[in-house]
Amino acid sequence: MITFDIKDLYVNIPIQETLRVTKILLLENNNEHTNKQMITLLEVTLQQNIVHSVITFTNPEKGVSMGSPISNTVAEIFLEDRKHTPETDTRCTFYARYVDGILLIYNTKHTTPEIIHRYINNVHPNLQFTPTFEHNNSISFLDILIIRRPTQIEIDIV
8 A cells, every 4th residue: 555645736736737628528518608608717717826925926827826715626627637547457456536645555466666656756747746655554544544454454543
């Protein structure tokens, strides 16, 4: 078992790429007019991401404000478009993601934590993943302790 935390997720979300993905997803269930309105609203909202420093104001090409009500939705759209791991691959027996946390259970006969870490860090140039490795057959994920036994998985609250 291994977990990953996406380092600085919100400030690394590419705005234009996320808008492109959103447009594709919206077209699946909406007409062109509705799609254009929604994309325009989203674009205007995301362009309000002004960063102030001592010297100047800037409008970065990537990143969303952590406090914005739309940030979680934008992060989900961006991350769902990224394929972190081939879920059907025999090396990965279980994959779960919640916001910027990922849990992987993998087949130790076919891969190693280092290979998985190298792979996942190449998913997108803006994303860096910090691994936490299993220790004594257990790992913590989202305040849950996951314990690997020979024939079953047990969980406990941390």
